[in-house]
Amino acid sequence: MNNRANLRETPVRASVAPRLLGWYDRHARVLPWRAPPGSPPMDPYRVWLSEVMLQQTTVAAVRGYFERFTTLWPDVQALAAAEDTQVMGEWAGLGYYARARNLLACARQVAAMGGFPDTRQALAALPGIGPYTSAAIAAIAFDRAETVVDGNVERVVARLFAVKTPMPAAKPELVALAETLTPDRRPGDFAQAMMDLGATICTPRNPACALCPLNDLCHARALGLAAELPRKSPKPPRPLRLGTAWLALDAGHVLVERRPAKGLLGGTLAFPSTGWDGTEHPPPAAGPWRELGEVRHIFTHFELHLTVLAGPPQGINRGLLLPRADFDPTTLPGLMRKVWALAR
DNA sequence: AAAACGTGGGT
DNA sequence: TACCCAAGTTT
Known part of the structure; x- marks a missing residue:
């Protein structure tokens, strides 16, 4: 036995x-x-x-x-x-x-x-x-x-x-x-x-x-x-993905958008961005844009480097222009809090 | 059924 | 730094 x-x-x-x-x-x-x-x-x-x-x-x-x-x-x-x-x-x-x-x-x-x-x-x-x-x-x-x-x-x-x-x-x-x-x-x-x-x-x-x-x-x-114990099978490598996020803001307003209900960060409040899988999206406003910096974020299955651009909230083509008083950064997911931190 | 899906803390 | 991990579920 x-x-x-x-x-x-x-x-x-x-x-x-x-x-x-x-x-x-x-x-x-x-x-x-x-x-x-x-x-x-x-x-x-x-x-x-x-x-x-x-x-x-x-x-x-x-x-x-x-x-x-x-x-x-x-x-x-x-x-x-x-x-x-x-x-x-x-x-x-x-x-x-x-x-x-x-x-x-x-x-x-x-x-x-x-x-x-x-x-x-x-x-x-x-x-x-x-x-x-x-x-x-x-x-x-x-x-x-x-x-x-x-x-x-x-x-x-x-x-x-x-x-x-x-x-x-x-x-x-x-x-x-x-x-x-x-x-x-x-x-x-x-x-x-x-x-x-x-x-x-x-x-x-x-x-x-x-x-x-x-x-x-x-x-x-x-x-x-x-x-x-327990033994584990080896994990696949974590790929790097690149993207751009746009911070359209002035003294009184910030441009945000609600992400689609399904998928990554589904349903959360976010700053407009490109897709992070190579999908391109046009900027959400007319610009001009200046580079604020880069945010790095580790997800479970990929790493993201997000270039953050800042510009005036004019010529807006999508999203929701919130008065600063109505914008609470604690309602953002972690990645977007990092983006916001660059603006301050 | 393998892949997608967040984040922060520990080593 | 890099990797592991944490009271999993959905598609």
Whole structure:
């Protein structure tokens, strides 16, 4: 019998959840969207909002946004009634703007339904809620025994069972293994415990195995492989793209435009620019233009160098000429904040 | 099913 | 500096 089959057998496998829950009772991080261990579940609205914000995003980055959103919109009905542009403006800087568009679409569906559905399947039918988020809301907000698999859980499980298959090919195997660990009692706390363990102990590099409540069960540790798992396939190189942005402004006005709803920075407020894939666009005003400088920005799949030109807001052929008093640069995405910073 | 989709912090 | 990574989803 190999090690993995052995670990799957009951006594060892069944000890994971109690062990982890005991650790969580003592070490759970305190977070604004989280109920204390063993407490009644948090409001589904806050669970959902935090989970969407946390998709591919750090806890530190989310805190302020979560605070502002819940202050502005204390429940899903309030959010459903919000203006699209205000929600996009409040999301600005957090990234992955499809999340904001889906968030609002989801809020409106949920408000129309009279509240959040309480099953994973029904949750997964809503915009912006996929396999991870549906399981997380079902487990954390509704106490359902769903298995929640994010990047942390993948790493913990890959190490616990010493899965050497590279990601992302290993994903189905890791999900199946994770399912064998999910307890019927306190599944929400268990899910958060797995994620906390991955975030604080079972970290990508330099895992703190000596502090891990599961260290004596961990096959990767026994094999001296903990820090090397999960393995990953090599990433493709990041290409460089070039473009131009135009800052048409004077003492009283700034020219901006709303980007198309789909695609990169979809639905966000921006300064007019060329496409960044070689697509040319004419200047949005008559000029003359002078070069302010260059902005460099790293996206997930390419690097952008944007030449920024400044000129008077005359002979305008597109966009929206905003009075400076109505222009708030904090409603711009990160790239466009860098462009604006050049003007000051 | 591979690629698109942001950003900031850590090493 | 360069690269990795973070509570993924959509098409």
